[in-house]
Amino acid sequence: SSIAYGLLVNLDFYKVLPTGYKTIMAGNVEYERGDILATVMLNIIGFFTVAFLTGYLAERTVKIEKELEEKKIDFKKLEEMNKYIVENINSGILTIDEDSRITSFNKAAEKITGYSLEEVYNQSIDAVFTDLMNEHGYSMNPLDEGPSYFRIDKVFKKKDGKELFLGFSVSPMKEGGHVIIFQDLTRLRDIEEQLKRGDRLKALGELAAGMAHEVRNPLASISGSAQVLKQSLSLSDEAQHLMDIITRETNRLNALITEFLLFAKPAVKMAKINLSDILNDTIGMFRNSPESKNIEIQVKLDDSLVINGDGGQLKQVFWNLFLNASHAMLDGGQLKIGGHCSHIKQPFDSNGAKVVVIDISDTGAGIPQDKIDKIFDPFFTTRDSGTGLGLAVVHRIIENHKGTIEIRSRQGEGTSFKIRLPMMKSED
8 A cells, every 4th residue: 555655646746647626725626527537546546456455465464374373383293293202212312411411311211221300300411321421532522623423332220220231322412412312232232142152052062062972982881891890790898889989970971971962962852842731740850859858839830831842851941940949049948930921022013922931930049140141151050069061951952942041140039030932823
C-alpha cells in the first residue's frame, strides 16, 4: 500500500494525473465530468492494487510462518531422536568440559560403571576413570601439539569393586571439552584368551600325544616283568614290598598317561544324551565315594537337558569338577549342582541360541586371583599332590563339545563353574 500511495503522489506531482477539481478560496468549486471519472477509476485501481498486494503479502507471511513451525517440529523430533539414541545405545557416552569435569553421562555409562549421573555430574573425570586423559601423553590444552583423538583399552574397577576390561575412544568437541565413548570388552577379551589357550593346548596336545604312547609301552613292560618276577621268585618281605611299589607306581603312571591322552586327543563319540541322567549318575557315584565326606550336596536339575555329546567324557568332566570341589573343602562344606535351559543372545537373531547351562559351585578355600587365568593349563595345580590335568581335561572336553566353561572364585568364599553346551535342535 505504501508503494501504491507513493506512486499516486509522484504521478500527481509531475502533472501526469488530470486535476479532478479546483479549489477557490473565495467560493465556487467547478467540476469537470471527465476529470472526475478518471480520478474515480484511478482510485479504484489503486485500492484493488493495494488490496491484492496486502492479501499476497499476508498469505506469504502465513506460509513462511507455517514452514518455520514445521522446521521447528522437525528439529525437535531430530533432537528427541538424538537424545533417545544416546540414552539407549549400548556404549557408554560421557562429555567433559575444558576443566575435565563431567557434564553428561548416559544410561549405558551408568550401567557399565555402577555410578549414577547425580554421583558424577560436575566431578573430575579422574573420579571415575583414573588417569584416562593422561594416557599416551595426551594434553587437554588445545594449543599443545599432539593427537586430537586417541583410543585405549584398559582395566577399570566398577563402583562395587568388580574389574572390567573397557575400550575407550576420546575426541575433542568444537564447542570445547571432549566426548568419551567406551564399551565393555571383558567378554570379548575372555573369548580371545580362550581361543589363544585352545590353540596353545592343541599344539601341546599333538606334541605330547606321541610322547605319551612312547612312555606307555615301556611302562607296560616294566609292570608285566615285575608281576612275573613276583610270582616266579621266592622273595624276601622287603623285596616283595619293593615289587608291590613298582607295580603300584607303574599303574599310577599308566592312569596318568591315560588321563593325559584324554586331554591331548580325546576321541569324541557323539550321541543324543540327557545331561540330567549323566549328572545324576555321577552325583550318585560321588555320594558313595570317600571324597564326599562332610560335604552337603544340593541338586536342582531340569528333567530334560538333551544335547548331542559323549556321555562318557561328560561324566568325566563332572567327576573331575566334583573332585576339585572336594579337595577345596577338606573340612566339609556345600556343593551345589544346577542345570537348566537358556538362550544366548546373538547378533541378527532375536530368538538366540538354545543352550544347556550347568552350574557347579562349592564353599571351599577359593583360588587366588593371580592363578585364575592359569587354572585350565595342563600341569598347573594349586595342590602339592595334584597332577594338573583334571581341569585341563575338563576344558578340552567342553571345547570339543563346542561349549564354554567359565570360572569365578574368591578366596575364603569358594569357586563356581558355569558350563554352556549347545542344546540339541528338535529336528536333530
